[in-house]
Amino acid sequence: MSDLKISNLHKHYGGFHAVKGIDLDVPSGEFTVLVGPSGCGKSTLLRCIAGLEETSQGTIEIGGRDVTYARPRDRDIAMVFQNYALYPYLSVKENIAFGLRARKFAEAEIEKRVSRAAEMLAIGHLLQRFPRELSGGQRQRVAIGRAIVRDAILYLFDEPLSNLDAQLRDDMRVEIKRLHNELGRTMIYVTHDQIEAMTLADRIVLLRDGLIEQQGAPLDLFERPKTRFVAGFLGSPKMNFVDATATRTGVKLADGTTLDLPGQKGLKAGAAVVLGLRPQFITVAGKTVAKGHARVPAVIELLQPTGSRVQATLPLGGASIVAELAAHDVSKPGEKIHIDLDLTRAVVMDPQSGQVI
Amino acid sequence: MSGLPLHRRAGFRLSFRYLLAALLVIVFCFPVYWLFIISFKTPDEIFAFPPVWYPASLQFGNYWVLFKDGDAGTVWNSLVLASVSTFFAMILGTVAAYSLVRFKTGGENLAVWIISQRMMPPVAIVFPLFLLYVYFGWVDTYFGLIILYTAFSLPYVIWMMRGYIEDIPLELEESALIDGCSRWEVLWKVVLPMARSGLFATAVFTFIFAWNDFLFALVLTRTEVTTYTVQVTHYFGGQSNFWAKIAAMSVLGTIPVFITVAIMQRYLVRGISMGAVKG
Amino acid sequence: MTATVHPDRNFKYWLVAPAIFLLLLIGLFPLIYSLIVSFMRIDMMDTDTSFAWFYNYKTLFKDSRLWWSLAHTLLITAVALPIELLLGLAMAYLFLEKMPGRQVFISLLVLPTIISPIVAGATWRLLFDNRYGPINQILGWFAGEPVNALWTINPTLVYPAIIFCEVWQWTPFMFLILLAALSNVDKSQTEAAEIDGARFIRTFRYIVLPAIWPVMAIAILIRGLDLFRIFDIVWALTQGGPGTKTETISIYAYVQGFKQFETSYTAAIAFLVVFILTVVCVWAIRRMGLVK
Ligand SMILES: Nc1ncnc2c1ncn2[C@@H]1O[C@H](COP(=O)(O)OP(=O)(O)OP(=O)(O)O)[C@@H](O)[C@H]1O
Ligand SMILES: [Mg+2]
Numbered sequence: 001m002s003d004l005k006i007s008n009l010h011k012h013y014g015g016f017h018a019v020k021g022i023d024l025d026v027p028s029g030e031f032t033v034l035v036g037p038s039g040c041g042k043s044t045l046l047r048c049i050a051g052l053e054e055t056s057q058g059t060i061e062i063g064g065r066d067v068t069y070a071r072p073r074d075r076d077i078a079m080v081f082q083n084y085a086l087y088p089y090l091s092v093k094e095n096i097a098f099g100l101r102a103r104k105f106a107e108a109e110i111e112k113r114v115s116r117a118a119e120m121l122a123i124g125h126l127l128q129r130f131p132r133e134l135s136g137g138q139r140q141r142v143a144i145g146r147a148i149v150r151d152a153i154l155y156l157f158d159e160p161l162s163n164l165d166a167q168l169r170d171d172m173r174v175e176i177k178r179l180h181n182e183l184g185r186t187m188i189y190v191t192h193d194q195i196e197a198m199t200l201a202d203r204i205v206l207l208r209d210g211l212i213e214q215q216g217a218p219l220d221l222f223e224r225p226k227t228r229f230v231a232g233f234l235g236s237p238k239m240n241f242v243d244a245t246a247t248r249t250g251v252k253l254a255d256g257t258t259l260d261l262p263g264q265k266g267l268k269a270g271a272a273v274v275l276g277l278r279p280q281f282i283t284v285a286g287k288t289v290a291k292g293h294a295r296v297p298a299v300i301e302l303l304q305p306t307g308s309r310v311q312a313t314l315p316l317g318g319a320s321i322v323a324e325l326a327a328h329d330v331s332k333p334g335e336k337i338h339i340d341l342d343l344t345r346a347v348v349m350d351p352q353s354g355q356v357i
Numbered sequence: 358m359s360g361l362p363l364h365r366r367a368g369f370r371l372s373f374r375y376l377l378a379a380l381l382v383i384v385f386c387f388p389v390y391w392l393f394i395i396s397f398k399t400p401d402e403i404f405a406f407p408p409v410w411y412p413a414s415l416q417f418g419n420y421w422v423l424f425k426d427g428d429a430g431t432v433w434n435s436l437v438l439a440s441v442s443t444f445f446a447m448i449l450g451t452v453a454a455y456s457l458v459r460f461k462t463g464g465e466n467l468a469v470w471i472i473s474q475r476m477m478p479p480v481a482i483v484f485p486l487f488l489l490y491v492y493f494g495w496v497d498t499y500f501g502l503i504i505l506y507t508a509f510s511l512p513y514v515i516w517m518m519r520g521y522i523e524d525i526p527l528e529l530e531e532s533a534l535i536d537g538c539s540r541w542e543v544l545w546k547v548v549l550p551m552a553r554s555g556l557f558a559t560a561v562f563t564f565i566f567a568w569n570d571f572l573f574a575l576v577l578t579r580t581e582v583t584t585y586t587v588q589v590t591h592y593f594g595g596q597s598n599f600w601a602k603i604a605a606m607s608v609l610g611t612i613p614v615f616i617t618v619a620i621m622q623r624y625l626v627r628g629i630s631m632g633a634v635k636g
Numbered sequence: 637m638t639a640t641v642h643p644d645r646n647f648k649y650w651l652v653a654p655a656i657f658l659l660l661l662i663g664l665f666p667l668i669y670s671l672i673v674s675f676m677r678i679d680m681m682d683t684d685t686s687f688a689w690f691y692n693y694k695t696l697f698k699d700s701r702l703w704w705s706l707a708h709t710l711l712i713t714a715v716a717l718p719i720e721l722l723l724g725l726a727m728a729y730l731f732l733e734k735m736p737g738r739q740v741f742i743s744l745l746v747l748p749t750i751i752s753p754i755v756a757g758a759t760w761r762l763l764f765d766n767r768y769g770p771i772n773q774i775l776g777w778f779a780g781e782p783v784n785a786l787w788t789i790n791p792t793l794v795y796p797a798i799i800f801c802e803v804w805q806w807t808p809f810m811f812l813i814l815l816a817a818l819s820n821v822d823k824s825q826t827e828a829a830e831i832d833g834a835r836f837i838r839t840f841r842y843i844v845l846p847a848i849w850p851v852m853a854i855a856i857l858i859r860g861l862d863l864f865r866i867f868d869i870v871w872a873l874t875q876g877g878p879g880t881k882t883e884t885i886s887i888y889a890y891v892q893g894f895k896q897f898e899t900s901y902t903a904a905i906a907f908l909v910v911f912i913l914t915v916v917c918v919w920a921i922r923r924m925g926l927v928k
C-alpha cells in the first residue's frame with residue numbers, strides 16, 4: 001500500500017513554473033529523500049504535500065485519500081521545519097504537546113505521549129525549559145519531538161539539520177535514522193546535502209528544475225545514474241567527466257589512450273561521448289590488474305588529505321581528474337604512479353543530451 | 358583645551374547634564390504640579406494673591422463635590438468608551454493587519470488607503486457624522502461613540518500591528534496549521550501571543566487617543582455619555598472659571614492614563630521607537 | 637464528497653471586512669456626503685437641496701475669516717514645529733549617554749504628553765491667569781515689579797501662550813522618538829568621525845542625520861498634521877478669541893457647522909481642508925523620501 005501518491009503535480013507561482021508535473025508513489029514505511037540543487041522545487045513539492053501551498057494542477061493522495069483540496073490539518077501529516085518553528089512563549093513540554101492539544105487529546109494521553117517522545121529523543125530533562133534556553137541541537141530535537149508525538153501517516157522534514165554544525169548534524173542524522181527504524185513510519189525528507197540523502201534514504205528522488213530526474217535506491221542512483229546530471233550530483237568528490245570518442249569496444253581519450261569498457265554495447269564508433277569515472281573507483285595499481293580494470297600511468301598534481309583517504313588530482317586523457325586514494329599509497333605531488341580504473345563501473349554519456357548510454 | 362585632568366572635566370560635564378535635566382524636569386512638570394495642587398486647595402488658597410505655592414493641607418473637598426454632583430461619572434464614561442473601543446479596535450485592526458501582511462490582501466493600495474485614513478482631520482468628518490448619527494439615533498449613546506473611536510483608531514492599529522506581525526516567522530504559523538489548528542486558531546494561539554508586546558504598546562496608545570478625544574465627544578454627546586474632556590470645558594466661563602473643579606476634574610481624568618502608562622511602561626518605549634521606525 | 641477548491645480561500649477577506657466596513661462608514665461615507673452637500677445650499681434657514689454647484693467654493697475664496705484662520709493655523713504650525721523638533725533633539729542628546737537616574741528623568745519629562753490636550757489647555761489657562769496664576773508672579777520676580785499680562789486676552793500675547801502650551805505638551809513626544817532614533821545610530825561610526833577630528837556639526841550632518849532621518853521625517857509629518865488640525869488646546873485656552881484672533885481652521889469649521897449651521901458651507905470647508913492636507917502629505921512623503 002502506498003502512503004503517498006502524487007499524480008501530475010504542477011505548481012505555478014504567478015508566472016513562474018516551480019513544479020512541472022511530478023508523479024510519485026511512496027510505499028508505506030519508506031524513508032524517501034528529496035534532493036536536488038537549490039531552487040529545484042524540493043520545498044515547494046513538500047509544501048504542496050503538506051497543503052501549505054495550493055497546487056495548480058494534479059492530485060495528491062495521502063493514506064489512500066485524495067487530499068488535494070484538504071486543509072493541512074486534515075491531511076494526517078506532521079512536519080519538522082528548518083528553523084525549528086518552536087513557540088518561544090511555550091515550554092518545551094507545551095511545544096511538544098501543542099499538536100495534541102490542538103486535536104483535543106485527553107490530558108493523561110498527552111502526558112504519556114510527551115514523556116515517551118521526550119525519552120526517545122533524550123530531552124526528558126529539558127521539558128520545563130523554554131526554547132530560548134536550549135542549544136540548536138536541543139531545539140531540533142524538540143521540533144522532531146513535536147512531530148513524532150502525533151500519529152501521522154506521513155512525516156515531512158524540510159532540511160531539518162541545515163542549521164546545525166557539522167558534528168551535530170552527523171549525530172542527528174543517526175538519530176533520525178534510528179527513529180525511523182523504531183517508528184517504522186513513512187517519512188519524506190528534503191535536503192540538499194547528498195551525504196544525508198545517501199545515508200538516510202530507502203529511496204532517493206532527485207529533482208531538477210521542477211521535474212524528477214531519477215528515483216531509486218541510493219546505491220542504484222550512485223552506480224547506475226541515468227543522466228550526467230544525476231551522476232554529477234551524487235557522490236563526493238564529484239564524478240570525473242572526461243571527453244572521449246567511442247570505439248567499438250570502449251572509448252578513446254584525447255591523448256590516444258583507449259579503454260575497453262566491459263559490458264558496454266551499442267556504442268556508435270566515432271561518436272563523441274563523455275566518460276564518467278567516480279573518484280572512489282580509481283585505485284593505485286596493485287600487483288595484478290583486476291578484470292575489467294585498466295592501468296594507466298599518472299603524475300600527481302595536487303593532494304588533499306581528508307584523513308585515511310586522500311584526494312589526488314591527476315591528468316587523464318587531456319583532462320584533470322580526482323581520485324580518492326588510500327592515504328599511505330601516495331606521498332607528494334609530482335610523484336609518478338600507476339592507477340587502476342574500474343571500468344566495470346564507468347558510465348558513458350551522450351555529451352548533448354546528457355543521457356547515459 | 359583646559360588644563361583640567363580628564364576625570365575632572367567628565368565630572369563637570371555630568372554635573373552640567375544633571376543641572377540641565379533638573380531644570381527641564383522643573384519646567385515640564387511644574388504645570389502638572391500646579392494643576393494637581395490647585396485641586397487640593399481651598400477656595401481661599403486658590404484665589405489668594407500672591408499665589409499659594411503649596412497648600413497648607415490637602416483638601417479633598419473639590420473632589421467630593423465632583424462625586425456628589427455626579428460629574429465624576431464622566432470619567433467613568435471616558436473609561437468605558439476608551440477601553441471598549443480600544444478592545445474592538447485591537448481585535449479588528451490586528452486581524453486586518455494579519456490579512457494585509459500574510460495574504461497581501463488588497464495589495465499596496467489597500468494598505469495605503471487605510472493609512473491615509475489616519476491623516477483625516479476629525480473636523481472634516483464630524484459634521485456629516487453628526488447628521489448621520491442624528492439619523493440613526495446614535496447621538497449621546499455609548500454605541501455611537503464606541504464605533505466612532507474604534508473606526509478612528511483602526512488605521513493606527515493596523516499600521517502598527519503590520520510591523521509586529523511581519524516579524525513573526527511564517528514557519529510558526531505553518532507548523533500550527535499542520536499540527537491541527539484552524540486558521541482562526543492560528544491567529545489566536547500563535548499570532549496573538551507572538552505579537553504580545555506590540556499589542557500592549559499599540560493598545561495603550563489607542564486607549565490614549567480615545568481618552569483624549571474632545572471634538573467628537575463635544576459634538577456627539579449631550580448628557581448621557583459626556584466624557585471627562587467635555588466636562589472639564591463645562592467649567593470654563595468667561596472671566597469666572599470654576600478653578601477648583603477644572604483642576605480636580607482634570608486630575609481625575611489624568612489618573613487612569615498615568616496608571617496605564619506606568620504599568621505598561623516597558624512596552625511603551627519599544628512601541629514608540631518601533632512604531633516610528635516602521636512608520 | 638471530495639472538495640474541488642482550495643479551502644480558506646475567503647479567509648483573508650473575512651479578516652479585513654469588518655475593519656473596512658467601519659472605515660467606510662466613519663471615514664468615507666461622511667466625506668462623500670460632504671462632497672455632495674458642498675454643492676448644495678443647505679443652511680440653518682433653508683434645507684434647499686437644489687444644487688448650487690460651485691457657489692460654496694466661490695464663497696470660500698471671498699471669505700477673509702477663513703483665510704485668516706488658515707493663516708493662524710500655519711503660524712502656530714510654523715513656529716511650534718521647529719521649536720518642538722530642535723528642543724526635542726537637544727533633550728534627546730542630553731539624555732543619550734547613560735547617567736544614573738536617567739530613566740526617572742525620562743519618565744517625568746514624558747508627563748505632559750500623556751495628558752489630554754484639553755487638560756493641557758485648561759492647565760495653562762490656570763497658569764496664565766493674570767492675577768492668580770503663577771506665571772505672571774514668576775515674571776514679576778524677574779521684572780522686579782508686578783506683571784499683569786493678560787495672556788489669553790491680549791492679542792499680542794495669545795500666540796505665545798498657545799505656542800507655549802503646544803510646545804510644552806508635544807516636545808516630550810519628539811524627545812522620546814528622537815531619543816529612540818539616536819540610540820539606534822551606530823556608535824562606531826560617530827566615534828570614528830570624532831577620532832578623525834570631525835566637528836559635532838559635521839558628524840551630525842553627515843552621519844547622524846541620515847541615520848535618524850526616516851524616523852525624524854515621520855515624526856515631523858505626524859506632528860505637522862496634528863498641528864494643522866489643532867483644536868483642543870486653542871479651544872481650552874482662548875476658544876479662538878479674542879474675537880477671531882486665534883481661530884484655527886478646525887475651530888472655524890466647527891463654528892460654521894455647529895454655531896452657524898451652515899451645512900453646505902461647512903462641507904466645502906471640510907473639503908478644502910482635506911484637499912490641502914492631501915496635497916501637503918503627498919508632497920511631504922515624496923520630498924522626505926518616505927517612499928521609494
Ligand atoms: N512564494 C514564492 N513565490 C515565487 N516563487 C517562489 C516562491 N517560493 C519558491 N519560489 C521559487 O520556486 C523555485 C523552487 O523553490 P523551492 O523553495 O522549492 O526550492 P528548493 O528546492 O527548496 O531550494 P533550496 O534547496 O534552496 O531550499 C525557486 O526558483 C523559487 O525562487
Ligand atoms: Mg527549500
